[in-house]
Amino acid sequence: MNKLIFANLTHRPVRTLLSVLAIAVEVTMILTLVGVSHGTLDSTAARARGVGADIVVRPPNSTVVSALSSAPMSDKLIGVLMQQPHVALATGTVIQGLTFPDSITGLDFATFNKMNGGFTYLSGGDPVNEDDITVDQYYAQHRHLRVGDTLRLVNRDWRVSGIFEGGKLANICVKLSALQAITGSPGHLSQIYVKLDDSKWTDAVVAELKTKMPGYPIYSMEELTSMLSINNIGMLKDFIWVVITVAVIVGFIVVFLAMYTAVLERTREIGILKAVGGSSGLVLELLLRETMLLALLGSVLGIALTYGTQWLMKMLVPPPLVQETVYYWWPIAGGIAVVGSMLGVVVPGVKAVQQDVTEALSYE
């Protein structure tokens, strides 16, 4: 039986290869999308954690996942926050969106450095002048930047003062005052990071701040990062399901066409199997096992191709879009490919089962 399945698949190698490839693309498509979603959110969460703050205060009417591209909060809030019990340090940032998915962050480097020890520089250092800019190694690599190079962003030229290890706060940083001036929001902030004298007070201080600053979304860092998941971003979740549905349809169509053609082509062979005592169940089993093998081969190839897309993402797409390998999605994507393929073999399978033996044997 297995020999017959392999023989059937190798009998038409191009058709088999194309079917496997199409299923592989289906799997790669799913895993790449899921990988980019997870990778981008995880790297955002990691950068947020890298700030070293315990609490984040965001502008009224913002959500945890909304893009911060304005500075509606007064920087006087820093002083207010610093007076609260257990608050050791508070620092604000301004975020200005660039071409998606980039953004530039203005920060008070002195306070930021006190909060977490500052960036670890691979070359250069913190901005000194108002037109200095510092970027992480991924952005520098993608844009081929070195210290001293000029980088044009938000309609002005910046001098690269340093290239730091990624994973902390943002990819592109300038002095707070410089970005406030450019964006026309002097004295205003996009969000505020708060560090406590002891993290054990986080929940208590969050609760206290919520009562004192009604309307301001205030999160513990743990809460903020845990909320950065696909399930909390409705549109992303919906988008993933749309892609999965498209992938299942693609898999269905490919397998349907491949197996339908195979059943037509093998009409006589199916007749022979039935003539020598093969039941309809055996014929169906043969097609199902053949399809299952195609789906499994396609899934394995699809997973392998995901490493290719990961490499392409790294080479061609700038951070913060990062593709992760999400291992627990391997069986899910494989399962989706199998389901799509099995749906595709239903009609050819029924056709094969219903074939009349004598007619099939006279098929030329």
Next chain:
Amino acid sequence: MSEGVMGAVGAGRVAALAEPIIQVRGLTKIYHVGDVEVHALRGSNLEIARGEFVAIVGASGSGKSTLFHILGGLTPPTAGTVVIDGKDLARMSNQERTELRKTTVGFVFQKYNLLPTLSAEDNIKIVEYIGGRPTAFTPEFVEVLHLLGIADRMKHKPRALSGGQQQRVAIARGIVNNPAILLADEPTGNLDSQNSAAVLAVLKDLNERTGQTILMITHDPEAASYASRTVHIRDGRIV
């Protein structure tokens, strides 16, 4: 297979010669082609004893292929009774007819009907697999392969075999599960005279040595001469 083994099996079968293995009474088959009724068989009667080698001879369109398909459980009769090895075919469901093909009847077709993607050996073994038997050839069956002259051609795919060799593989496939009856439909129809003679000699030898019941459909009187009995069919009736 050795003379001793073959002889013993053959003697057992020959002893049961009088017992009918195929009984056909009033067999009728009507095909519907659009609104037209085509009477392929018109109340045919036939009785074949266990161990016989019978040739059914008739011209094209006489109904012999329809008779072959009905006796093989490939298609149901319209009316009449067909008892094969004690089982009434007319009362059988599709599933039961499948079981009959698996256990009781072996086929040899004019066009060989070997699976082109499998080797000769696997073409035979898949029938063993379908029959629920171990897919390893017994020493006795290996001797049958030698008798058929194809023991050294087992690894070849059908396209690498001559027509005569393919037909002998088909014969081996037809008998591998020890069916009670071997049905052969124009087994020499696609062969030259030399290969035809060889295949017919193999069938005759098989019948004589093992007592295998063989029912051969043919339009060729010379082929029919290899059988122990010849039955003629004309216009859907056995005459």
